[in-house]
Amino acid sequence: MARITAGVATSHVPLLGVAHDQKKDRDAYFGPIFAGYDWTREWERSEKPDVVILVYNDHASAFDMRIIPTFAIGCGERYAPADEGWGPRQVPDVIGHPDLAWHVAQSLILDEFDMTIINEMDVDHGLTVPLSMMFGDVAEWPVKVIPLAVNVVTYPPPSGNRCWALGEAIRTAVASYDEDLNVQIWGTGGMSHQLQGPRAGLINREWDNRFLDGLIGDGDALRHIPHIEYLRETGSEGIEMVMWLIMRGALGDRTQALHRHYHVPCSNTAIGHLVLRPDNGEGFDMTGSSAAELVAAR
Numbered sequence: 001m002a003r004i005t006a007g008v009a010t011s012h013v014p015l016l017g018v019a020h021d022q023k024k025d026r027d028a029y030f031g032p033i034f035a036g037y038d039w040t041r042e043w044e045r046s047e048k049p050d051v052v053i054l055v056y057n058d059h060a061s062a063f064d065m066r067i068i069p070t071f072a073i074g075c076g077e078r079y080a081p082a083d084e085g086w087g088p089r090q091v092p093d094v095i096g097h098p099d100l101a102w103h104v105a106q107s108l109i110l111d112e113f114d115m116t117i118i119n120e121m122d123v124d125h126g127l128t129v130p131l132s133m134m135f136g137d138v139a140e141w142p143v144k145v146i147p148l149a150v151n152v153v154t155y156p157p158p159s160g161n162r163c164w165a166l167g168e169a170i171r172t173a174v175a176s177y178d179e180d181l182n183v184q185i186w187g188t189g190g191m192s193h194q195l196q197g198p199r200a201g202l203i204n205r206e207w208d209n210r211f212l213d214g215l216i217g218d219g220d221a222l223r224h225i226p227h228i229e230y231l232r233e234t235g236s237e238g239i240e241m242v243m244w245l246i247m248r249g250a251l252g253d254r255t256q257a258l259h260r261h262y263h264v265p266c267s268n269t270a271i272g273h274l275v276l277r278p279d280n281g282e283g284f285d286m287t288g289s290s291a292a293e294l295v296a297a298r
């Protein structure tokens with residue numbers, strides 16, 4: 001059967017894609033940011049996931065005010081990088097996994113999550129920047145990807161609790177797919193940031209790190225954070241973090257952190273990155289990790 005073996009959380013700041021594409025990822029400014037992903041690139045090489053369910057938000061590239069799906073799942077064969085105003089990123093097309101995606105869509109909808117099904121769309125930095133951070137410069141992405149888009153751009157976004165529950169339903173869906181697949185789920189976006197208005201540049205290190213803490217172990221308090229708290233404490237774009245809760249919900253009751261990275265600033269945001277294992281109470285497969293790199297707590 002298919003199984004979710006790990007969860008990865010990461011910011012998807014567009015500037016990271018620019019730095020990667022212009023080969024500035026090791027300069028004085030970007031070096032400390034990208035260094036926090038070196039461990040994960042090694043780990044992904046040993047994990048060899050077959051499929052990533054990649055939770056992200058579109059930034060007016062595939063969707064705009066004409067159509068705003070709250071939750072959308074990509075069931076297509078492939079997705080091209082979107083032109084976000086400077087031409088498409090010169091990165092590989094994203095190859096889908098239609099069979100698993102349709103299975104997950106069916107399971108979710110019959111589980112009463114009213115997913116929008118997308119067969120054709122371009123994917124923007126929200127999806128391609130995490131792939132670059134995790135896999136670097138490659139001729140083709142080493143995984144199939146099922147895009148799962150969440151509206152966090154136009155009010156009202158879904159609640160954290162609904163996102164967590166969607167993750168739980170995704171876990172059930174994947175576990176009922178009758179093929180031996182190593183599936184990861186990634187949650188992207190965040191962390192604290194505000195792009196406009198008098199509070200532009202707002203960053204809240206303390207809140208961000210409490211959020212990272214809350215993803216580790218068996219607590220589920222994060223699912224109950226109200227929208228207004230994200231707005232007050234993490235700025236107008238911090239609500240992207242509800243997408244991390246879909247990832248967390250898909251990992252079951254308990255998690256252990258394998259790797260953690262937090263850095264300020266990146267552009268005018270805080271970036272965070274976390275690699276989690278589901279803890280099924282039967283011990284961990286620590287493939288690709290070492291005791292020194294195992295981060296159980298900050």
Ligand SMILES: [Fe+2]
Pocket residue numbers: 012057059126189190240
């Ligand atoms: Fe975003």
